[in-house]
Amino acid sequence: MELLFSQTREYAEERDQRDELRSYRREFYIPEGVLYMDGNSLGLLSKRAVMHMVEAWKQFGIDGWTEGDKPWFYLAEQLGGQMAPLVGAKPHEVVAAGSTTTNLHQLLATFYRPCGNRTKIVANELDFPTDIYAIKSIIRLKGLDPEQNLIRIKSEDGRYLREEEIISAMTEEVALVLLPTVLYRSGQLLNVKQLTEAAREKGVLIGFDACHSIGAVLHQFHAWQVDFAVWCTYKYLNSGPGGVAGLYVHEKHHSHSPGLAGWFGSRKDRQFDMDHTFEPAGSAGAYQTGTPHILSMAPLSGSLEMFAEAGMERIRKKSLVLTEYLMQLIRVRLDGMGFTIGNPVEEERRGGHVALEHVEAVRIAKALKAEKVIPDFRSPNVIRLAPVALYTSFADVWDVVDRLKRIMEERTYERFQQERGVVA
Ligand SMILES: Cc1ncc(COP(=O)(O)O)c(C=O)c1O
Ligand SMILES: Nc1c(O)cccc1C(=O)C[C@H](N)C(=O)O
Numbered sequence: 001m002e003l004l005f006s007q008t009r010e011y012a013e014e015r016d017q018r019d020e021l022r023s024y025r026r027e028f029y030i031p032e033g034v035l036y037m038d039g040n041s042l043g044l045l046s047k048r049a050v051m052h053m054v055e056a057w058k059q060f061g062i063d064g065w066t067e068g069d070k071p072w073f074y075l076a077e078q079l080g081g082q083m084a085p086l087v088g089a090k091p092h093e094v095v096a097a098g099s100t101t102t103n104l105h106q107l108l109a110t111f112y113r114p115c116g117n118r119t120k121i122v123a124n125e126l127d128f129p130t131d132i133y134a135i136k137s138i139i140r141l142k143g144l145d146p147e148q149n150l151i152r153i154k155s156e157d158g159r160y161l162r163e164e165e166i167i168s169a170m171t172e173e174v175a176l177v178l179l180p181t182v183l184y185r186s187g188q189l190l191n192v193k194q195l196t197e198a199a200r201e202k203g204v205l206i207g208f209d210a211c212h213s214i215g216a217v218l219h220q221f222h223a224w225q226v227d228f229a230v231w232c233t234y235k236y237l238n239s240g241p242g243g244v245a246g247l248y249v250h251e252k253h254h255s256h257s258p259g260l261a262g263w264f265g266s267r268k269d270r271q272f273d274m275d276h277t278f279e280p281a282g283s284a285g286a287y288q289t290g291t292p293h294i295l296s297m298a299p300l301s302g303s304l305e306m307f308a309e310a311g312m313e314r315i316r317k318k319s320l321v322l323t324e325y326l327m328q329l330i331r332v333r334l335d336g337m338g339f340t341i342g343n344p345v346e347e348e349r350r351g352g353h354v355a356l357e358h359v360e361a362v363r364i365a366k367a368l369k370a371e372k373v374i375p376d377f378r379s380p381n382v383i384r385l386a387p388v389a390l391y392t393s394f395a396d397v398w399d400v401v402d403r404l405k406r407i408m409e410e411r412t413y414e415r416f417q418q419e420r421g422v423v424a
Contacts, residue, residue, distance in 0.1 A: 005325050007332060012398040015325075021310055021318055024390040028238075035373045035396050035403070040212060040353040040386035043238035048302030053294050064294075070301065073268070076244075076292040077285050082304040083237075083246050086312055087210065087229065088220035092283035094248045096233070096297060100211055101130045103230040103247040104178075106287050108138040109259025110249075111205050111228060112176050119144055122169050122177040122204075124153040124161050128184045131209055135178060159186040159342050159355075166190075167198040176205045181219065181229075182212035182351030185378045187343040189217060189351045196224045211235060214246065216319050216352030216389075218312040221248055228253070236352060236388060237307070239300035244293045249284045262289030306390060315389040319352050322387035322397060326354050329401040337408045342382060353386035360413055362420055364404070367413040371403045377424045 005011065016022055028044045030036060036044060056068040065073045081091035097103060112121065121135050136146040151174070153166050161183070170177060177199055182189050192208060199206035207228040213219065215236030221229055229248040233239035257280055258265055265286045267279045280286035307315070327341055342357040344350050358364055358381060365377035375383050387397050407413055 003328060003332070005328055007329070009395065009398050009402075012394040015394040019318065019394070021314060021389060022393070024306055024310060025393060027306060028391045030391060033372050035400050037385045037387065037392070037396075037400060038374045038376050039238075039388035039391070040216075040235050040384060041376050042234055042241060043215075043236055043303075043388065044391060045240065045299060046238050046303045046306065048305055050299055050302055052301065053298040057295075072292070072294045075294060075297055075301075076264075076288060077283070079244075079297060079300060079304065080246070080284060082301075082308065083214070083233075084248075086214060086218065086307060087231075087248055088218065088224075089222045089248050090251060092254075092285075093222060093251055094246060095284040095288060096244045096246055096300065097288045097292065098245055098247075099242070100209065100230050100232045100245045101134060102289075103245050103287070104131060104134040104209070105137070106258060106260045106289070107207055107228045107230060107247060107249070108134055108176075108178070109141075110256055110287065111207065111253075111259075112138050112142065114142055114144060114149075114175050117173050118175040120149045120151055120171075120174045122151045122153065122166065122174055122179075124155070124166070124179065126155050126158075126161060126183050126185065127152070127180065128209065128211070131178060131180070159183075160188045160344065161190065163191050163194055166195060170199060170202045170204050172202075174202075174204050176207070178207045178209065180212065181208045181210040182217065184212050185382055185384075186355050187212070187351040187353045187384070189213065189344070189349050191348075192219060192221075192226065193224045196226050199227075200225060212351055212353075215307065216316065218316050222250065225250060225252075233300050237300060238303040238390075240296065243296045243300055247284060247287055249287060254282050254284075254286065258287045260289055264288040264290055264292060310390065318389040319387070320347050320350065322389065322392060322394070323350060323352070323354050325394060326385060326387055326397050326401070329398065330354070330356065330404075333401050333405050334408065337405075352388070353384050356383045356385060357381050358383065360418075363413040363416040363418055364407060365424075366416040367407045368400075368404065370412075370416075371407065373400050373403050377420055379420060379424065 056064040079096035080094035084094045139146045210231040214231040234243045340357040342355040361381045
């Protein structure tokens with residue numbers, strides 16, 4: 001095995017000294033003594049701008065909609081513009097709105113237009129459940145049967161999907177393809193460009209759930225002509241639990257009326273005309289529905305400033321180095337302890353987290369928590385570990401593997417019950 005990194009803790013500390021993003025760690029509230037490796041589920045709170053919207057509410061009351069340095073009336077579009085570089089979109093193609101699930105419903109209602117023989121939606125059997133629930137609902141709402149019209153691409157090994165297989169499912173019966181950019185369990189990064197090109201050639205619309213790539217992997221949605229995408233912002237973008245989500249719609253579709261119309265999707269200058277004829281905004285803003293969740297946008301606003309400063313290229317580069325380092329330490333220091341790396345190892349197929357498989361995963365995850373390491377567990381056998389570019393250090397990664405080694409050597413995981421928690 002070729003070793004890219006030295007094995008000592010001193011080496012980790014030295015890498016931290018050389019890390020050009022190291023100053024951002026101080027910008028986050030990291031619980032004392034904790035090794036937080038769950039930024040792929042819930043990112044940490046950042047210190048910037050957290051109280052901003054509350055202050056504006058205190059100071060301006062209703063006038064906060066138009067006063068202050070971040071008037072609420074334009075905030076969803078402003079945050080959209082700040083998220084656009086993270087997915088390679090134009091500013092007016094992105095807006096902060098709703099939740100991933102409500103945005104999925106919105107964009108499925110907009111883009112799923114079964115016609116003649118083209119009635120099917122392609123998804124996959126490894127999908128996050130909410131995506132499948134949303135797809136089945138829209139198929140039913142169109143008066144069709146999900147059993148007949150939802151194609152779930154199979155995975156040979158329960159970890160990964162093959163792009164060729166997805167592409168060959170894009171037949172003339174398919175109206176729409178909805179895929180994750182990065183699979184939530186194995187962390188496989190799909191080839192978004194290749195899939196989008198294939199969909200375009202075959203006359204099929206394609207959308208992505210980018211929950212597990214936003215803020216960790218840079219995309220080029222506009223240039224690749226991805227039709228639409230959704231994502232949450234509480235993972236790598238640190239917006240907090242239930243923080244407002246994001247959506248992207250390619251500008252070529254901006255003339256489509258939203259499937260679910262609401263007054264905040266109106267042209268801004270006409271919204272307060274209060275007319276009963278809806279005039280959608282000529283931007284991704286049209287796919288908003290009701291009043292934006294202003295207070296839950298405050299942490300996002302602060303966090304996105306850091307993304308702009310640090311830049312997605314540097315963030316992705318550091319994330320790849322950290323996951324590579326973590327995988328190497330696992331291979332070398334946990335050798336013979338029953339672990340399998342269940343994520344793709346190639347950089348172009350790897351997302352932001354490492355999926356560590358073990359038959360005792362559920363108990364090991366609990367033992368890690370008792371040792372102040374925060375991973376998460378995904379049934380049946382995966383421990384997900386996400387070293388996050390903005391706040392995880394090389395020393396953290398070293399310490400995580402060190403604690404894991406001790407847990408295995410001392411078999412402390414045997415003290416825990418073999419069942420997952422209610423929120424795993
Ligand atoms: C791929 C994916 N889609 C959707 C969601 C959740 O959607 P929502 O934020 O609407 O709960 C998650 C995580 O919870 C996810 O991992
Ligand atoms: N959205 C979550 C929640 O409301 C509670 C606990 C965890 C989550 C998550 O984000 C889970 C996550 N999307 C996953 O990949 O499993």
